[in-house]
Amino acid sequence: MARASLTRDDVLDTAANLVKQHGPEALTMRKLAAELGTAVTSIYWHVGNRESLLDALVRRTVAELGEIRPAGRTPAERVVSVARILRRRLREHPHLVAMVHERGLTERMFLPAQQALVREVHAAGLRGARAAEAVRAVQFQVVGFVLVERNRERAPAQQPTEDRYDDPALARAFARPVDEERLFVRSVRALTQSLLDGEEAARKQEESARK
Amino acid sequence: MARASLTRDDVLDTAANLVKQHGPEALTMRKLAAELGTAVTSIYWHVGNRESLLDALVRRTVAELGEIRPAGRTPAERVVSVARILRRRLREHPHLVAMVHERGLTERMFLPAQQALVREVHAAGLRGARAAEAVRAVQFQVVGFVLVERNRERAPAQQPTEDRYDDPALARAFARPVDEERLFVRSVRALTQSLLDGEEAARKQEESARK
């Protein structure tokens, strides 16, 4: 791991590793310096301070995320596929969502997904403000779901909630751990269906009313 | 603000104020001691340490949250009303969701809402595993939405995303700030409708198939 001289990228790479493994709160300037084998103050020369180091890290990661290629036969299916790709990608970088949010880069991060979603929502016949609303609803749902998931994983074992319902199958279902992938797909599908079909139906009604 | 002697509740109250105003990360033992007019180490005698102080704080707040009374004529409307109540309540305690999650109290916190949702989902004809899934879908959506909202508020001004779509009304809609209340209600309504109606339809199909 010998190095000719310390570069900004060395710092970013090592910092990225620490964050990936133990989260951003575990990234201290002193540990990072130890890992790099330099004095703490050298880091400051290369990246300014802790906050701008994290900022650079986040921007680099966002830039690497790349585009989204939807799959599926219908617009609804393709919306679901975009959601799944987005979720998988966010899960590969478990700390990214929060870090991106804190730095006001959310809109930028979701631009590729947003563009893909706009295409599908257009294909389903939505336009203008209603199309924008549908796209945002899906975006909020996906990001929200991932945030909830992340929180659940970080969380210690949940206090079991000994709830008594007069529906034993439901009580058993609540006792089982959540199948998050399944719940996610079902939720997105349900939301999408409602957003697209509702609009589809309204559009047809309008058309027939015009005759 | 003179006090006979320091009590555990004094510590919790003052800590709650600090957290409410500046967030949990602003709660330092030293600032808290200054605010209380005692030595830092007194706090340790009353509450153990910083983590158990925050834990006690969260548990107290959760216990104070109270029950949820749904409103509306149909199960779907009442589900939406539960969601709105839950969202409003979470927004009154902006730091609570994250703190609750970190301490594994999520399930307990959402128990009142869960019970209300189970009743409505039952009223709509869902049972067992599918009822549980519907309840969880709504729960995930509400919590996720609030988390996204919170992140957006904390976030600095978003980099505007100069997107070029061939739909000027949509571009304008994206340029406007999000009407979160509206988006929230629409999303929950869309999801709920799909979850309940889909099930309703499936049930009717089954019934007619049995004849």
Next chain:
DNA sequence: ACCTGAACACCGTTCAAGT
């Protein structure tokens, strides 16, 4: 241009000592 150690102001926490 790049790297260093010393120093400062902040943390949470422990501990022995007081009443």
Next chain:
DNA sequence: ACCTGAACACCGTTCAAGT
């Protein structure tokens, strides 16, 4: 039973000094 100050191990950051 309750409160205290001193001390420890950790932070991020600045600065003057080196090459």
